[in-house]
Amino acid sequence: AQTVTQSQPEMSVQEAETVTLSCTYDTSESDYYLFWYKQPPSRQMILVIRQEAYKQQNATENRFSVNFQKAAKSFSLKISDSQLGDAAMYFCAYRSAQGAQKLVFGQGTRLTINP
């Protein structure tokens, strides 16, 4: 079974600075997708960024980018120019490209933005 590990329960960063959230995963599959979800205090789950495992190029979405290292099974999220609205829980998630496509989540990292 696949597992996802986020080793940083909490992170903090000064506003306008850059922060990187770590995620590692374990799988024997070669084709899969990886995601970062943001959960603000409202507890809604918001997709931040996604990465297809077959793509070598790292995904970017405005201030959000990932460092995908397939051999190392690592998928970190970099947030540039941090804003107060970025404060939230961030979850890394894995999804197989085959089968019922359930998401397997990590434990989450609580990100605090200091003004």
Added chain:
Amino acid sequence: EPEATQTPSHQVTQMGQEVILRCVPISNHLYFYWYRQILGQKVEFLVSFYNNEISEKSEIFDDQFSVERPDGSNFTLKIRSTKLEDSAMYFCASNLLDSPYGYTFGSGTRLTVV
């Protein structure tokens, strides 16, 4: 991006009572899911539903739980006899078949069992 609609947003129920959580997924989506998140913990998969049947379920999804899509639009999760430990946020989600994209999650239902 549109999201699935979940009702109610918050439900309080007495232990032992039945509850039905409702979701209206995105109209052209084909796979449907329920997840739960106990306060302060990670999001856990409960069940996936495709073509009017369960395609996968987790160990959490025991005989107390059931899902159905009664009218082709609503997607419901029923808990027959609630326990205190069922208190959690419940999220429905949906996506297109074989879509490389992440799910569209609903806004969640907070269930409190007292």
